[in-house]
Amino acid sequence: MNHSQTRFAQALLDPAQACPGGLYAWNGSDPAERFGIYRNNVVVSLVDALAQTFPVVQELVGEAFFRAMARLFVQAQPPRTRVMVWYGADFAAFVESFEPAASVPYLADVARLEMCRVRAYHAADAAAVAPEALQAALADPQQLAQLQLQLHPSLQVVASQFAIVSLWAAHQGLLQVADVDPALPQTALVFRRGLEVDTLEISAAAGGFMAALQQGSSLLAAAGADSTLDLPAILALLIRQQLITRIHTGELPHGYHHP
Structure with missing residues (x-):
């Protein structure tokens, strides 16, 4: 210029x-x-x-x-x-x-959630792994210690001190605004299936677990020692929503970049 x-x-x-x-x-x-x-x-x-x-x-x-x-x-x-x-x-x-x-005070986090929905909509497509393949990997003790899960490119986590999921849902007509307590901390899971972007509330522990997976942590390292983490329920959610796109051990494949 x-x-x-x-x-x-x-x-x-x-x-x-x-x-x-x-x-x-x-x-x-x-x-x-x-x-x-x-x-x-x-x-x-x-x-x-x-x-x-x-x-x-x-x-x-x-x-x-x-x-x-x-x-x-x-x-x-x-x-x-x-x-x-x-x-x-x-x-x-x-x-x-x-x-x-x-x-x-919750306005900025609501903006973060809405921007995540835009990113999710425009994220790359990726096919989900078969549930049977994950079950086989989890059942193999030799793989479990190094097991890594690659999540769908559209998946994003927004942790907030405020009720951002409920606030967003209320403005979609899914809840009554008067019933929402903005001071209630919530963690949002944003992802896309097909052409539809979904926003779900998950636990803070689940959000931390998914964020750790996205940073390349192994399954066991991401799970850590958080006693509040319901690992079977989280894996079931990821499988149900088709958000696990690769199972592997050790280093991520060359050329892969975390979302």
Whole structure:
């Protein structure tokens, strides 16, 4: 990007900056006026994109507050790629540090959950292993100590001090908002089956176990010594939802990257 392009991009998202020099309108109209209209359209489009990604966040604070907050985010963190589906990846961190939103302490974690749903929807496909293959591996003492489970690329865990799963569900019409206690800690499991993204509440221990598997820990190491961990129930959930995509021992295969 040359100097002129840089100045144009900076002025486009900063209303305090004047219209860049050297602009001309084909019909002789005022370039500054036309640039102002273009600037507003760009910002509005980016705010609209954030509203589509974070609909529950918007409902929690109201459209006016959300759009004002999103506009500041757009000015601070403009898109860095043409792939707009990922725009807003840093929005939760912005919300967390946005002082006017401090009275809604769970807002940032709800944003994290909604962004995870976007990531899950666009994650790669992967076929599940047969349950019989997992049962055979678990029954083999020689493999068990080194056994590793590779989870579906769409699977993500969001642990929160707040009731993010219930808050999200209430805004889908699955629960009554009045029945939700936001101060109740919850851990969310987000994944995709086919074209549908699911969001389930799991225990904190189950969330830690799955996160450890994603980081390459063996089955036994991921299970650790947490007495609250119900390993059979977690494995049953992963099998039922077709979220185990590979069984192996030792190092992960060359070229594999953790999600």
